[in-house]
Amino acid sequence: MGTATAAPEARPKLTDLVSPETLTALQEQLAALTGVSVVVRDADGERITSDAAANPFCRLVARAGTGNGDCLAGLTERLAASGGDGVAEGRCRGGLVHLSAPILANSRVLGSVVLGDRPSAPIGERELLRLAGEHGLNESELRQAAGDLPVWTARQRQTARRFLRLTADTLSRLCSQEEELRARVEELWVISSVAGMVAEMRDLQAILDTTARRVAEVMRVHACSIRLLDAATGELRIRAVHNLSTEYLNKGPIIARENPIDAAALAGQTVYVADMPGDPRTRYPDEARQEGLASSLVTGMIYRGKPLGVICVYTNRPYRFSSFEATILRAIAAQAAVAIANSRLFAEAQEAQADARQLRYAGEIQRRMIPAQPPAHPHLEFGCVYCPSLDLGGDFYDLIELPDGNLGLAICDVVGHGVPASLLMASIRGALRAYSHSIYDLDEIVEQVSRALSRDSRTNEFASLFYGVFSADGRRLTYCNAGHEPPLLLREGRVELLEVCGPVIGVMPGERFDKAILHLRPEDRLLLYTDGAVEALDFNDRAYGRGRLQKAFVDYSGLPTHLIARQIHWDVKRYMGLSGQTDDITLVAARIK
Numbered sequence: 001m002g003t004a005t006a007a008p009e010a011r012p013k014l015t016d017l018v019s020p021e022t023l024t025a026l027q028e029q030l031a032a033l034t035g036v037s038v039v040v041r042d043a044d045g046e047r048i049t050s051d052a053a054a055n056p057f058c059r060l061v062a063r064a065g066t067g068n069g070d071c072l073a074g075l076t077e078r079l080a081a082s083g084g085d086g087v088a089e090g091r092c093r094g095g096l097v098h099l100s101a102p103i104l105a106n107s108r109v110l111g112s113v114v115l116g117d118r119p120s121a122p123i124g125e126r127e128l129l130r131l132a133g134e135h136g137l138n139e140s141e142l143r144q145a146a147g148d149l150p151v152w153t154a155r156q157r158q159t160a161r162r163f164l165r166l167t168a169d170t171l172s173r174l175c176s177q178e179e180e181l182r183a184r185v186e187e188l189w190v191i192s193s194v195a196g197m198v199a200e201m202r203d204l205q206a207i208l209d210t211t212a213r214r215v216a217e218v219m220r221v222h223a224c225s226i227r228l229l230d231a232a233t234g235e236l237r238i239r240a241v242h243n244l245s246t247e248y249l250n251k252g253p254i255i256a257r258e259n260p261i262d263a264a265a266l267a268g269q270t271v272y273v274a275d276m277p278g279d280p281r282t283r284y285p286d287e288a289r290q291e292g293l294a295s296s297l298v299t300g301m302i303y304r305g306k307p308l309g310v311i312c313v314y315t316n317r318p319y320r321f322s323s324f325e326a327t328i329l330r331a332i333a334a335q336a337a338v339a340i341a342n343s344r345l346f347a348e349a350q351e352a353q354a355d356a357r358q359l360r361y362a363g364e365i366q367r368r369m370i371p372a373q374p375p376a377h378p379h380l381e382f383g384c385v386y387c388p389s390l391d392l393g394g395d396f397y398d399l400i401e402l403p404d405g406n407l408g409l410a411i412c413d414v415v416g417h418g419v420p421a422s423l424l425m426a427s428i429r430g431a432l433r434a435y436s437h438s439i440y441d442l443d444e445i446v447e448q449v450s451r452a453l454s455r456d457s458r459t460n461e462f463a464s465l466f467y468g469v470f471s472a473d474g475r476r477l478t479y480c481n482a483g484h485e486p487p488l489l490l491r492e493g494r495v496e497l498l499e500v501c502g503p504v505i506g507v508m509p510g511e512r513f514d515k516a517i518l519h520l521r522p523e524d525r526l527l528l529y530t531d532g533a534v535e536a537l538d539f540n541d542r543a544y545g546r547g548r549l550q551k552a553f554v555d556y557s558g559l560p561t562h563l564i565a566r567q568i569h570w571d572v573k574r575y576m577g578l579s580g581q582t583d584d585i586t587l588v589a590a591r592i593k
Contacts, residue, residue: 014042014103014110017178018171024049030115030167034160037117043109057145058117061093061135086168087161094123094131097152099161101168105175113171115164118152204343208240211336215313216242219325222316223293228309229256229266236262236310244291251287259283265300266307270326272297274318295319299330301337308337369429371399377407378593379474381561385569385587394421395530395584396429400436405472408436411588413484413530414463428453428463442467442480443515446505450482450513453506462506466528474592477518485534488550489518490525490557495550526590527553532583536572539579544572564589
């Protein structure tokens with residue numbers, strides 16, 4: 001595989017390998033840890049970043065315009081005279097100590113991190129007068145700034161050396177890694193050229209034909225073939241070729257388990273065959289000789305541990321493939337495997353999308369079964385929340401206007417989720433509405449609904465149901481609770497649970513149910529709910545529970561009725577947090593006027 005000779009490329013600078021923002025961030029962290037000035041310089045000693053935590057004394061000298069040269073003049077000498085830990089030490093500006101450590105990439109100096117501007121002893125009066133005279137500074141201001149400089153103890157300096165070395169080593173590793181990454185760019189373009197060609201393709205044959213052709217082009221080989229594995233028969237069937245004759249392709253079947261070369265490739269190896277006609281592993285040596293094939297390289301196309309086929313490249317003269325070429329072929333095979341798997345999944349995905357659209361449509365139709373607004377009633381107010389965990393839910397509530405001003409209230413929770421639960425939900429709702437208009441007694445209504453459900457469903461399909469009827473004046477609720485969560489009655493600040501009157505519906509066709517009567521007073525409040533509320537889990541798998549539900553009911557009872565259920569729902573959602581909703585949640589709040 002030949003390569004073109006490229007023009008020499010300029011060696012990257014420090015800022016080419018590490019962004020100034022990253023350098024500034026590391027510099028500020030180091031300054032915060034040591035409490036002294038820090039600056040990053042390039043290989044020529046020029047500043048890349050501004051001083052972090054520079055002290056007033058240094059800023060005063062620097063403003064004079066003649067003090068900056070002190071650091072620059074001694075930088076090279078200090079780096080050359082670094083200690084055993086790689087950290088150099090030098091002095092400038094009245095004896096202020098600097099520490100510097102080199103930033104390296106593959107033994108090449110890219111720059112340095114300079115830390116310091118602290119004296120090891122107080123600056124003497126003579127030195128202050130010298131600095132003031134040389135730089136034209138006010139003696140009083142310079143003396144005050146020098147007096148504010150804390151003395152750098154030996155222990156502090158040793159700690160600073162360790163932090164400085166750690167920072168310089170971190171930057172050196174970043175630079176070396178970046179250079180290594182750049183060295184891989186030329187390799188990656190070969191892989192990406194193939195990946196880019198097939199990434200957007202959905203037609204399997206187009207993917208295979210394009211891959212075979214591009215592999216031969218980028219690897220500069222004589223020919224390429226792609227065979228896909230028939231999982232049922234174990235045969236590797238030819239699906240795409242480049243520059244191979246029809247006679248060679250029709251040489252005979254290749255069964256993976258009978259061919260050690262292909263078997264090894266499907267197991268994850270890359271197999272090199274130096275002499276195809278003379279190698280005992282070659283299945284059809286005479287045909288290879290007649291085709292003019294000399295050497296080959298074979299690797300498997302494997303997707304998530306599942307072998308899909310093999311890709312093979314051929315030369316027409318003896319050739320030793322390099323490890324780089326083997327890596328290229330493996331990478332292309334991996335990309336091709338992904339493309340093949342995606343193309344096979346694409347049709348399934350299209351079918352799944354069509355199914356999902358149908359589910360969304362079904363969910364929209366199902367939501368129409370839920371009352372958009374509660375009916376207006378002179379003595380009752382309602383607030384409702386219906387929140388399925390999937391497009392289709394198994395919960396429902398209903399408000400049924402009955403003769404003589406009576407009002408039916410139902411809430412139901414079907415076992416399970418998704419389509420089966422939604423179909424049962426629709427069946428129960430339809431039966432309940434039909435029987436509630438033709439039968440007077442609530443217990444008989446629930447019995448008939450249960451009988452219909454048990455007749456049309458399996459033994460593991462059932463539901464809990466609460467159905468009650470308010471009198472026209474809103475002062476009486478006759479109800480039947482068939483295995484449902486007990487509704488809450490809030491009266492004068494106290495919460496009571498309404499009793500359960502029977503088992504769940506749909507289990508036994510002859511099951512009997514009892515009814516109960518609740519006498520209501522003005523400002524009584526009721527809360528009906530499904531178990532999705534009380535069984536909602538937080539991140540630690542702890543249930544929301546009835547206790548929290550009762551407290552939330554009390555806390556929000558002073559709100560307008562249409563907001564009570566909504567606020568309780570938000571309280572449950574806050575409790576779940578990131579754990580997510582796993583069951584349908586339905587809430588119905590009622591107030592007696």
